[in-house]
Structures are given as structure tokens and as C-alpha cells.
Amino acid sequence: xxxxxxxxxxxxxxxxxxxxxxxxxxxxxxxxxxxxxxxxxxxxxxxxxxxxxxxxxxxxxxxxxxxxxxxxxxxxxxxxxxxxxxxxxxxxxxxxxxxxxxxxxxxxxxxxxxxxxxxxxxxxxxxxxxxxxxxxxxxxxxxxxxxxxxxxxxxxxxxxxxxxxxxxxxxxxxxxxxxxxxxxxxxxxxxxxxxxxxxxxxxxxxxxxxxxxxxxxxxxxxxxxxxxxxxxxxxxxxxxxxxxxxxxxxxxxxxxxxxxxxxxxxxxxxxxxxxxxxxxxxxxxxxxxxxxxxxxxxxxxxxxxxxxxxxxxxxxxxxxxxxxxxxxxxxxxxxxxxxxxxxxxxxxxxxxxxxxxxxxxxxx
Amino acid sequence: xxxxxxxxxxxxxxxxxxxxxxxxxxxxxxxxxxxxxxxxxxxxxxxxxxxxxxxxxxxxxxxxxxxxxxxxxxxxxxxxxxxxxxxxxxxxxxxxxxxxxxxxxxxxxxxxxxxxxxxxxxxxxxxxxxxxxxxxxxxxxxxxxxxxxxxxxxxxxxxxxxxxxxxxxxxxxxxxxxxxxxxxxxxxxxxxxxxxxxxxxxxxxxxxxxxxxxxxxxxxxxxxxxxxxxxxxxxxxxxx
Numbered sequence: 001x002x003x004x005x006x007x008x009x010x011x012x013x014x015x016x017x018x019x020x021x022x023x024x025x026x027x028x029x030x031x032x033x034x035x036x037x038x039x040x041x042x043x044x045x046x047x048x049x050x051x052x053x054x055x056x057x058x059x060x061x062x063x064x065x066x067x068x069x070x071x072x073x074x075x076x077x078x079x080x081x082x083x084x085x086x087x088x089x090x091x092x093x094x095x096x097x098x099x100x101x102x103x104x105x106x107x108x109x110x111x112x113x114x115x116x117x118x119x120x121x122x123x124x125x126x127x128x129x130x131x132x133x134x135x136x137x138x139x140x141x142x143x144x145x146x147x148x149x150x151x152x153x154x155x156x157x158x159x160x161x162x163x164x165x166x167x168x169x170x171x172x173x174x175x176x177x178x179x180x181x182x183x184x185x186x187x188x189x190x191x192x193x194x195x196x197x198x199x200x201x202x203x204x205x206x207x208x209x210x211x212x213x214x215x216x217x218x219x220x221x222x223x224x225x226x227x228x229x230x231x232x233x234x235x236x237x238x239x240x241x242x243x244x245x246x247x248x249x250x251x252x253x254x255x256x257x258x259x260x261x262x263x264x265x266x267x268x269x270x271x272x273x274x275x276x277x278x279x280x281x282x283x284x285x286x287x288x289x290x291x292x293x294x295x296x297x298x299x300x301x302x303x304x305x306x307x308x309x310x311x312x313x314x315x316x317x318x319x320x321x322x323x324x325x326x327x328x329x330x331x332x333x334x335x336x337x338x339x340x341x342x343x344x345x346x347x348x349x350x351x352x353x354x355x356x357x358x359x360x361x362x363x364x
Numbered sequence: 365x366x367x368x369x370x371x372x373x374x375x376x377x378x379x380x381x382x383x384x385x386x387x388x389x390x391x392x393x394x395x396x397x398x399x400x401x402x403x404x405x406x407x408x409x410x411x412x413x414x415x416x417x418x419x420x421x422x423x424x425x426x427x428x429x430x431x432x433x434x435x436x437x438x439x440x441x442x443x444x445x446x447x448x449x450x451x452x453x454x455x456x457x458x459x460x461x462x463x464x465x466x467x468x469x470x471x472x473x474x475x476x477x478x479x480x481x482x483x484x485x486x487x488x489x490x491x492x493x494x495x496x497x498x499x500x501x502x503x504x505x506x507x508x509x510x511x512x513x514x515x516x517x518x519x520x521x522x523x524x525x526x527x528x529x530x531x532x533x534x535x536x537x538x539x540x541x542x543x544x545x546x547x548x549x550x551x552x553x554x555x556x557x558x559x560x561x562x563x564x565x566x567x568x569x570x571x572x573x574x575x576x577x578x579x580x581x582x583x584x585x586x587x588x589x590x591x592x593x594x595x596x597x598x599x600x601x602x603x604x
Contacts, residue, residue, distance in 0.1 A: 017604070054452045058602045079454040090449035092374075094381040106370050107453040151449070 005032050006065075007159050007189040008053065013062035015048050015213070022048045023213035024062065032158075035185050037204035038193040041314045045213035046193040047087060050163050053191070054084035067158060080109055083157035083188070087164045089148025093137030097128055097147055100136055101154050108155035118154060126150040126180060142173035149180060153188065160184065162192040166199045178203050197221075197310045211315045224310075231256055231276045234301055236285065237264050240294035242271045248292045249273055254281045270297065367455040371463025372470070375437070379471050384436070389475050392429045396422050400482045411490030412573070418482055419500040419571040423563065426508040427540070429475060431532040433468040434515025438598070439528035457598040461591055465516060472508040476501060496573030503570020506583035510562060511536060513590035520594040536562070539586075562586070 006029040014024030023045040030036050040046045051057040052064055055075040064071045066078045092100055101122060105115035123129045126146045131139060136147060145165060152160055166177050181203050184190060194200045201207065201221045209217040209224075217224060238245050242260055249258045254277045263272045275285060282299055289296055379385030399421030404414040441447040450460050483497050515532040522528035543564035546557035558565055559582075566579045 056448055056451045056602065076454050076456075079452055082452070084448075084452045086445065086448050088445040090444075090446040092378065092446060093444075094378055095374075099377075103370070103374050104449065104453075107367070107449070107455065109454055 006030065007032050007034075007067055008191065009063070009065040009068075010049075010053075011063040013049070013052065013064055014060045015045075015052060015057070016060045021213060023052075024060070026062070026210075026214055028208055028215055028218070030189060030191060032189050033186060034206060035181065035190040035192070035204045037200040037207045038191060038210055039195070039197060039200065039207050039310060039314070040193070040210035041195050041311075044195075044210045044314060046195075046210055047163055048213075049210070050084070050161050050191070050193060051086075053159075053161050054082055054086075055079050056084070056086075080155075081158045083152030083155065083160045085148045085152045085160075085162045085165055087167065089144055090151070091136045091144055091147055093135065095136055096133050097136060097139070097150075098123070098132040100147065101150055104151040105154045108157075110155055115154075118156070122150050122154045125153070125183070127176075142169055142176070145169060145173070145177065146180070149177075153184065156187075158189060160188045160190045160192075162190065164194055165192055166194060166196075174199065195314075209310060209313045211313065216313045216315075231278065232280055232301075234275045234277070234280075234282045234285070234299065235261075235264070235272055236275060236282075236289070236296065236300075237270060237272045237298040238289060238294050238296055239267065239269045240271070241269075244292065245271060245273060245289060245294050248288050248294065249275055249285050252277075252281055252284045252288050254278045255285065264298065365459075367459040368463035368466065371450070371455075371460055372467040375464055375467030376470055379433075379467065385471065388429055388432050389471070389478075392425050392475050393478060395425050396479050397482065399425070404482075405485075411486050411492045412496065414486055414490065415483055415492045415496055415500065415573075416571045419504065422476070422479060422504055423507050423567050423571070426472060426476065426504050427511040427536060427563070430468070430472055430508045430511035431515040431529070431536055433471055434512050434519050435525050435528045435532060436519075437464040437468060437516055438519040438594070439522045439525045440519075443524055451602075458595045461516065461520075461595045461598065465512060465591060468512050468516075469505075469509055472512065473505060476504055476508070493573065499570055499573045499575045502575065503567055503579075506570075506580060506587075507563065507567055510583045510586040510590070513587040513594070514539065517590040517594045517597065520597040540564075 008028075008030040010029065011027050012024070013026040015022045016024075026045070026049065038046050038049065048057065052059050052071060053066065055071050055078050058072060067081050069078050069081070071078050092103075095103070098119060101119045102115050105118055106112065110118060120129075123132050126149055128143070128146055128150055131143055136144065139147065145168075149162070149165065152162065162181075165181070166174055169177055181190065181192070192200060192204070197207075204221075206220055207218065207224060208215055236249070246258045246260065249255060256276045256278060258276075259274045261272050261274050263270045275281065277285075282301070286296055286299060396418075400418050403421060404417045409417075438447065441450070480497075480501075483492070483500075486492055514535050515528075518531035518535055519525075519528040522531055539560070539562040542557045542561035546554040546561065549557060566582055569576050569579055
């Protein structure tokens with residue numbers, strides 16, 4: 001059996017901004033034809049990694065190869081192979097869509113005749129034909145994002161590197177963008193980044209979860225779910241002494257953790273317990289609680305979202321894992337997850353890291 | 365060279381489509397015209413003096429125009445996030461710099477060319493040699509080229525256009541006023557400083573119609589040095 005050819009091969013990559021390590025040690029490879037999602041919170045190292053791949057930034061150490069070519073030794077050749085869309089599409093607002101794509105094509109080495117032939121094809125492929133004569137500045141955000149994709153594919157690159165291509169789009173535009181990305185599969189190998197799992201999980205063949213500049217997990221969405229969501233969760237609403245209920249539930253075989261959360265209904269002495277266990281422990285727990293004289297009001301199966309697991313993997317400090325089944329946690333529910341996410345990616349420290357990451361060394 | 369011309373073509377188109385390009389050009393011609401009218405055509409003077417006075421005003425305007433033209437070339441692209449398109453394309457940093465430089469120089473050349481009606485007005489009531497006109501314009505273009513290169517360097521090192529404008533203005537002011545510093549220093553330092561000054565000693569011969577090779581070499585050297593510095597700055601940013 002022959003091993004598929006690795007279009008991207010990164011080995012022990014490190015990137016420092018001054019004293020701060022933005023990426024590293026980072027190693028992964030991507031095979032031809034794959035669509036891979038690089039998933040991480042803001043400041044995790046996604047943009048830095050993609051910029052190094054696009055030869056916009058040099059690595060501090062390690063090896064980054066695209067189609068067998070080293071990005072430090074052969075940047076010119078690597079750039080010819082890559083189509084890159086940064087988080088903010090590099091668009092000249094005063095140009096028309098057609099003129100801009102023609103310029104981008106020529107810039108990437110296409111002759112005038114080739115560019116004349118290729119631009120209409122790309123306009124068609126990205127559904128931009130109807131706005132081709134409009135100034136880019138007058139386009140909506142969704143169309144601008146499409147123009148960004150169009151400039152990345154206009155020279156027919158082997159590899160597409162897209163930094164948050166779905167960010168900021170409305171739901172209809174997200175669906176359209178997903179379809180566009182799927183349509184590019186086969187022709188191109190695609191690496192795209194996002195900090196929101198649901199945005200790219202449907203589009204990608206494989207996900208790489210990045211945290212603190214390192215790969216925290218890798219696999220398809222199904223593989224990650226199977227691997228990471230091994231514990232089952234149940235929500236039991238009871239009436240009685242909270243401590244006693246927790247003690248009884250914890251003593252049941254297979255129960256891993258018991259946590260009191262905000263009760264799902266009102267009433268004196270009403271408590272909702274969130275129970276995690278190896279396998280389904282609902283019957284055994286219910287039996288134990290009733291035997292102990294605790295009133296059982298409601299039993300529900302809790303579902304953990306992969307999104308919350310991703311948040312844990314990606315570094316957000318949350319104990320959440322709950323879904324809509326547990327809307328209000330006593331310690332860290334949805335709000336906790338958001339807060340944790342904010343502190344990890346959008347809060348002070350995260351923002352500083354993210355800002356450093358976005359810098360073009362800085363500026364771009 | 366193909367890539368540099370490609371970049372230059374886009375920049376020229378951008379100047380043409382933007383309000384900034386037209387505004388700078390119009391303002392430059394207006395100021396030159398007012399200067400020429402006020403200082404050149406007032407009173408009775410020798411034709412050669414009128415022409416020299418015109419070139420004196422035009423040289424100052426050209427320096428300012430060159431810095432204003434250079435500000436958006438790199439700092440502006442960085443602010444708008446478009447520099448990454450050039451940085452990730454298979455073109456060399458020197459081609460980016462040269463392309464942008466050529467575009468701005470072409471615009472300066474165009475503005476300078478349009479101003480030619482003013483020296484021609486001298487022929488209505490006076491007489492100057494065409495050689496004097498040609499040498500004066502050569503000096504203007506060389507000075508504009510050097511000021512442009514200085515502006516491109518400050519644009520390359522700056523994160524914002526405001527910063528680029530401040531740095532460019534300061535560096536240009538220092539380069540122009542070196543002859544004043546030379547006045548209060550002792551030999552041989554004063555000679556060096558005076559020789560390095562961008563305008564005073566170097567531009568005056570051009571204004572009077574005297575073409576000296578050393579002055580041409582000086583302006584070409586300043587242009588080369590600052591364009592090289594801008595290129596190296598662009599390269600170095602990839603390491604940060």
C-alpha cells in the first residue's frame with residue numbers, strides 16, 4: 001500500500017514573537033486532496049501557522065514543507081503553489097472585481113492570455129460573475145469574502161490556505177461558503193482555520209485542534225466525538241437533602257462525578273444533579289436515590305456537545321460540557337463556557353496574544 | 365522587472381482612481397502657480413532669475429508631494445491589510461519596492477510636466493535657454509526621486525500612515541536642514557554635512573542651469589540607499 005503524498009509537512013515548528021512562544025512544538029502533515037480544519041481559540045497559533053505556510057512569516061525553527069519544498073529555502077516556489085486568504089481579505093476597494101482578479105492572477109505568474117482565460121472561470125466558480133464590474137468597496141461582506149477566495153484560487157494552486165473564511169458571514173452566506181469550499185475539494189488541498197467548531201466541522205475531512213501553539217487533538221468530527229465524549233451524562237431533579245443525594249449518587253458503580261446545578265424547576269428542596277458515568281447509570285442511580293428516601297422528580301439524558309469538548313481541548317477553562325439540557329449551571333454553565341472562552345481567547349491575555357499573532361511582524 | 369511594472373501599473377491606476385492622487389496633484393500645481401506668480405512674475409527681473417525662482421518653489425513643492433505620495437505605498441497597504449497579497453505572491457521584495465517607487469515617480473513626473481507652462485510663460489516677455497529649463501527640471505525630478513525614496517523608507521518602517529507621514533516629514537526636514545547644522549560646525553564635519561544636505565548646495569546649481577555630475581550622483585545615491593533600506597525593512601519584517 002502506497003502512502004498518500006503529503007502536500008504539507010510540518011515538523012517541530014516553533015515561532016517566537018520576542019520572548020513569547022506563539023507556536024511550537026507543532027508537527028502535522030496533510031495529504032493531497034484533503035480538506036483539513038485548524039481549530040483553536042484566538043491566540044492559539046492558527047494565524048501564525050498559516051502565515052508561515054503562506055511564506056508571509058518566517059519560522060523561528062523547525063521544518064515546514066509544501067509539496068516537498070521548504071518555505072525558508074524556496075519561498076518563491078512555495079508561494080506559486082499556494083493560494084492564501086488571510087483573516088481580512090486583501091482587497092483593493094477602488095478596483096473592480098474583474099480587474100482585481102486579473103491583477104492577482106498576473107501577480108501569481110500567469111501570462112496576460114492565461115489570466116484573460118482564467119478570470120472568467122474563477123468568477124463563475126465563485127459565483128461572482130454578476131458583480132464582476134462592481135467596485136470591491138461596494139460589495140457586501142459575503143461577496144468580499146468570495147473575492148478573497150477567488151484571488152486565492154485564480155492561479156490554480158495546489159494548496160489553499162484559508163484563515164477564518166467563514167468568519168463574520170450570515171447563516172445564508174455560511175451555507176454558500178461551505179458549498180463553495182466543498183466544490184473546491186479534489187482540485188485543491190485545503191487547510192482552513194476557525195475558532196468555532198460548527199463553522200467548519202461540516203466542511204472538513206479532518207480537524208486539528210490547536211492549543212498554545214501545539215496540536216491538542218486530531219481526527220474527524222466523529223472520531224473526536226467517540227474519543228472525547230466517552231462519559232455519559234444524566235440530569236436528575238430530586239427533592240431532598242442535596243448533600244445526601246450527591247453522596248448516594250456518587251456511591252453508585254460507574255458514576256464518575258456528581259455535580260449540583262441550577263434546578264430545572266422551582267420548589268423547596270428541589271435540586272438538579274448532573275451525573276457523569278461510564279455507561280448508562282440512570283436506572284441504578286434512580287434506584288439508589290429512591291431507596292435512600294430521596295424524591296425523584298425528573299430524569300433526563302444529558303448530551304455533551306462536541307463544541308464544549310473542543311472548548312476544553314482548546315484551553316477554555318470550563319467544566320461545562322452540557323447542552324441545552326442543562327441551561328443554567330451553578331458553577332459553569334453556558335455562561336461559564338462563554339466566559340472561559342472569552343478569557344482564553346478574547347479577554348485581556350488572549351487578546352494580547354491574538355493581537356501579537358495577527359501582527360505582520362507586525363502590521364499586516 | 366515584469367512584476368515591478370505590474371505593481372507600478374496597479375499603483376498608477378490607484379492614484380488615478382483615488383481622490384488623494386488628484387488632490388495632491390491639483391494642490392501642487394496651485395501652490396507652484398501661486399509661488400511663480402508671487403515670486404517670479406512680480407517686479408522686473410532677469411528671465412534667468414525668474415526661472416530660478418520658479419525652480420526654487422517647485423523643488424520645495426516636489427519634496428512635499430513626494431513624501432505625501434509615498435505614505436500610502438506601504439504603510440497604507442499595511443493598514444488596509446493588502447500588503448499580504450504582495451508578500452505572499454511569488455515576487456521579490458525589491459520588485460514590490462521598485463514597482464511602487466516607479467508609480468509614484470511617474471506621478472511626480474506627470475505633475476512636473478504639467479507645470480511646464482510656467483517656464484514657457486517666460487518666453488512671452490523674456491528669454492531663457494531651453495538647456496536651463498531642462499537642467500532645472502532634471503534637478504526637480506532627481507530631488508523628487510530622492511524625497512520619494514526617503515518617504516518609502518519611512519512608509520516601510522511605519523505601522524500606520526500617520527506615523528509614516530510624521531517620520532517622513534521629520535527625516536526630510538533633517539536632510540534638508542543639514543546645511544544649517546553645517547554652518548555651526550567646524551571643518552571637516554561642516555563640509556560633510558553640507559554635502560549631505562538634500563536641497564541647498566545640491567539643488568541650487570540645477571536651478572541656475574548648471575548640471576554637475578556629482579549632484580546627479582548624489583541624488584541617485586540617496587535614492588538607491590533609501591530604496592535599499594526600504595527593501596531590507598520589508599524583508600526583515602518576515603522575521604518578526
